[in-house]
């Protein structure tokens with residue numbers, strides 16, 4: 001298993017090293033996206049609005065969103081690409097079973113994704129003059145967000161497996177993630193209560209609080225966030241394993 | 257004899273199309289089974305069911321007693337070259353592909369490295385170890401696919417058209433590799449449309465048509481059975497029309513020379529008797545090749 005992680009890890013770095021233009025392209029386009037959002041917000045807020053502190057919060061939110069998207073859609077993209085090129089069936093011949101393999105693949109991809117995220121952060125900090133600093137413990141709530149995103153990613157990958165062309169849906173659903181990351185859990189209204197059950201929401205809330213409000217780590221809430229993440233991961237895996245069965249029954253593991 | 261592969265009563269339908277209809281196959285160590293049939297007969301569909309990639313609607317598959325449909329661990333015993341030319345990652349080198357898939361099949365990293373290098377040498381791809389697959393020729397890619405299937409040294413190999421697109425030399429090389437692998441005790445199932453290859457390699461033949469196995473048996477026995485009562489006759493001098501019509505009534509066929517006779521040896525002697533005293537050039541039992549058997553069996557339906 002460790003060796004499998006290692007070859008998956010090497011594979012993701014090979015692609016990065018061999019095709020750096022894709023990496024640069026992603027960094028550039030995501031940075032431009034942020035700048036558009038940022039300038040757009042400034043424009044809407046009108047002249048004189050001082051963003052100051054808000055810029056940092058915006059940037060943090062954006063980076064978290066980007067990380068979530070990577071975790072969420074890389075599996076689906078990988079699957080539909082490999083169904084097209086024909087390597088998907090060879091993957092399904094692994095005696096480890098497809099789910100452990102894809103889990104490891106997700107995990108192994110984290111390295112290059114973090115590198116990409118770091119590059120985007122650096123570019124944007126230079127361009128906007130924002131300074132990011134966050135308490136080290138914030139990685140814990142972010143981890144729960146990641147776990148939940150992988151769960152959603154597996155659910156989405158099920159659709160990719162069965163219906164092949166899901167790029168459109170992926171694109172749109174990425175914006176839903178923004179909503180999930182921003183659900184306010186403050187207050188005691190029904191929305192706040194519901195928020196704890198929504199995927200990603202508790203972890204994102206916790207991370208936001210720690211970074212912008214300088215709050216300490218709420219361990220109780222962290223436990224809840226982990227539970228939430230693991231539940232959605234479990235759900236995603238369950239859906240995915242059913243999708244694999246359906247795909248094998250209908251002969252959908254191969255190209256179009 | 258212990259069965260490496262035991263498949264019974266496999267059935268698969270796609271919508272209203274019955275692609276595979278009650279196929280049973282068994283394969284023992286050291287055997288090469290050529291799985292033949294016209295386009296769309298259900299060969300690839302069957303192979304995918306054997307590899308656990310497609311769920312059969314009915315029937316069972318056992319690889320050394322384990323079902324790949326229930327237990328992915330059973331796949332340790334199986335290596336496959338699947339139809340089409342994309343069994344490997346185009347953006348990785350030959351060596352990287354082998355190591356990756358070797359580990360994905362359960363090898364340790366170091367072992368996979370060693371095995372990959374050895375296989376590359378054996379397949380004369382050593383010089384291309386560090387070339388990305390997309391820059392390899394089609395035949396080289398095909399050889400690499402075979403190497404991927406061999407990485408974890410499985411007991412059973414499923415090869416769907418392994419010599420497709422190979423040049424003469426490479427095809428012969430793959431052929432001799434298959435032969436060597438069988439000699440070392442691997443069980444091999446291969447499909448091909450090159451019947452000469454099948455005839456040279458296969459210890460057994462199964463012909464599938466419209467999802468059903470229409471003929472199965474040991475290669476020499478099959479050829480013998482079909483060659484059976486089939487003789488070629490040539491005379492030194494042409495036959496007169498009167499002679500010919502008499503001989504035709506005794507079963508002589510063809511517009512000749514040579515003429516053909518179908519029937520048992522008693523009938524042949526009667527025919528030769530009637531030919532007397534025409535000088536004979538040749539009387540021979542016809543050699544039949546797999547192509548003729550195939551055409552007869554497949555044409556019959």
Ligand SMILES: Nc1ncnc2c1ncn2[C@@H]1O[C@H](COP(=O)(O)OP(=O)(O)OP(=O)(O)O)[C@@H](O)[C@H]1O
Nearest residue numbers: 250251270275293294295296297298299300301302
């Ligand atoms: N996933 C699928 N969905 C629907 N029909 C399919 C699917 N896969 C195969 N078929 C159909 O099943 C039949 C058998 O196909 P198969 O690929 O097994 O043939 P084959 O014997 O391998 O032919 P060839 O010699 O051309 O490779 C064909 O009619 C094919 O169209």
Ligand SMILES: [Mg+2]
Nearest residue numbers: 299300301339
């Ligand atoms: Mg086929």
